[in-house]
Amino acid sequence: MYNVAEVNAEECVAQKGCRLCIMYCPEANCIQMDTTKMVATIVESRCKGCELCVVVCDAAKHNAIKMVAR
Amino acid sequence: MGKKIQINKEFVDIMPQDYLDLVETGTFETPNRGWKDFGTATELIAEHSLCAGCPESIAFRHIMASIPNPEDTVMVGSTGCTSLVFPMIAVHNIHSLFGNQNAIATGLKRALAVRFPDRVKDVIVLAGDGATVDIGLDMTLQSWFRKERFTTICFDNELYANTGGQESGLMQKGFLAKMAPVGKKFEKVRLPEIARESGCDYVAIMTASKPSLVEKVIKQAVLIAREVGPTYIQIYTPCILEIGKQSMEGLQEMRTSEAPGERFKFREFISPEAQSFLDGLAEKKKAEKLATSGATS
Ligand SMILES: Cc1ncc(C[n+]2csc(CCOP(=O)(O)OP(=O)(O)O)c2C)c(N)n1
Ligand code: SF4
Ligand code: SF4
Ligand code: SF4
Ligand SMILES: [Mg+2]
Numbered sequence: 001m002y003n004v005a006e007v008n009a010e011e012c013v014a015q016k017g018c019r020l021c022i023m024y025c026p027e028a029n030c031i032q033m034d035t036t037k038m039v040a041t042i043v044e045s046r047c048k049g050c051e052l053c054v055v056v057c058d059a060a061k062h063n064a065i066k067m068v069a070r
Numbered sequence: 071m072g073k074k075i076q077i078n079k080e081f082v083d084i085m086p087q088d089y090l091d092l093v094e095t096g097t098f099e100t101p102n103r104g105w106k107d108f109g110t111a112t113e114l115i116a117e118h119s120l121c122a123g124c125p126e127s128i129a130f131r132h133i134m135a136s137i138p139n140p141e142d143t144v145m146v147g148s149t150g151c152t153s154l155v156f157p158m159i160a161v162h163n164i165h166s167l168f169g170n171q172n173a174i175a176t177g178l179k180r181a182l183a184v185r186f187p188d189r190v191k192d193v194i195v196l197a198g199d200g201a202t203v204d205i206g207l208d209m210t211l212q213s214w215f216r217k218e219r220f221t222t223i224c225f226d227n228e229l230y231a232n233t234g235g236q237e238s239g240l241m242q243k244g245f246l247a248k249m250a251p252v253g254k255k256f257e258k259v260r261l262p263e264i265a266r267e268s269g270c271d272y273v274a275i276m277t278a279s280k281p282s283l284v285e286k287v288i289k290q291a292v293l294i295a296r297e298v299g300p301t302y303i304q305i306y307t308p309c310i311l312e313i314g315k316q317s318m319e320g321l322q323e324m325r326t327s328e329a330p331g332e333r334f335k336f337r338e339f340i341s342p343e344a345q346s347f348l349d350g351l352a353e354k355k356k357a358e359k360l361a362t363s364g365a366t367s
Contacts, residue, residue: 019108019109022108022109023105023108023281024128024321026120026122026123026124026125026127026128026131026320027117027127028113028114028115028116028117028127028130028131028134029112029113029115029116031109032109032110033109033110035110040109046117048122048123048317049122049317050122050123050317050318051123051316051317051318052123052317052318052320052321054318055318055321055322056321
């Protein structure tokens with residue numbers, strides 16, 4: 001079992017310009033911008049489960065990411 | 071799709087999707103590339119085996135997004151955790167023998183000038199603190215004394231991470247590590263000051279906590295190395311594994327260490343020659359802006 005990040009599209013404020021998780025995820029090409037829905041999207045196969053995206057999203061009080069088991 | 075980076079038509083049907091994405095949306099030949107491309111353009115790094123949450127990965131992403139001309143850049147790496155990333159980047163690179171990176175870069179920069187006299191080729195060294203300050207110190211300093219025109223980036227995690235936590239010249243005094251149980255007896259080597267005194271025209275010490283600052287520093291360092299003289303950037307990329315931090319704590323560790331009075335508070339040294347070069351660039355940008363706004367109004 002692995003932990004991976006999951007974005008709740010309802011809570012994500014990327015349409016207002018937030019890119020925090022995309023900026024700080026240590027893995028390249030791992031959090032992508034869905035430019036039609038304007039939400040951050042996790043590429044699960046590249047996620048190492050570090051939880052840094054949760055930390056930066058929560059610190060900005062968006063609380064849009066949680067870790068889920070796979 | 072850029073002119074210099076193209077895919078051979080015969081191979082299109084057999085290449086993996088990641089490769090096709092890179093050719094299609096990688097930011098080669100893109101003026102003003104930077105971290106703002108994250109999330110929409112394909113980054114120039116593929117999956118690698120650094121630990122989950124490792125700040126070296128964060129810094130590597132920011133650097134690869136910022137180098138001004140990736141299609142005309144050759145990077146030189148050395149042994150250490152960074153060497154786990156080099157095989158996965160989409161920029162030409164050479165793995166040097168541990169510590170030899172600045173000697174290799176010297177020869178490379180000169181050879182590129184002979185081989186491509188009409189093209190600008192940037193050389194960037196990226197190595198750990200053990201490679202830069204301990205085993206490679208001779209090569210590091212000699213390249214600066216000779217004013218070799220390339221950029222040296224040191225990923226300073228204050229120990230030998232890849233071999234399990236031995237003492238390094240950049241480790242803090244008194245620090246205990248798994249393979250350095252007595253505690254370091256000497257001060258952290260002041261390499262930024264040594265770099266300034268040894269001939270570097272641009273020196274910066276920082277952490278990887280702010281992508282926009284990393285971008286600005288990398289661009290300045292590469293352009294100054296191209297036109298003026300050697301440049302040196304020391305970035306704190308804490309080894310969360312060896313300092314006992316959780317995978318999500320690397321960013322906070324960098325922020326704490328760059329607070330006023332702390333050892334990684336952002337500092338920059340710019341020689342007068344480099345400063346007038348940067349002023350010239352700023353002037354040019356201003357003039358261009360004026361010209362375009364004049365054209366549209
Ligand atoms: C010539 C040579 N000597 C020693 C080693 C063993 N070695 C491998 S990685 C390493 C330490 C790397 O430390 P650093 O440069 O700080 O990089 P880090 O892993 O901390 O990022 C050493 C001593 C080697 N590979 N080659
Ligand atoms: S940090 Fe949170 S709110 Fe911001 S883009 Fe990422 S998921 Fe959305
Ligand atoms: S858990 Fe870590 S690797 Fe996964 S998306 Fe979040 S920041 Fe990236
Ligand atoms: S050992 Fe340390 S420096 Fe190396 S990948 Fe892991 S966290 Fe990063
Ligand atoms: Mg090190």
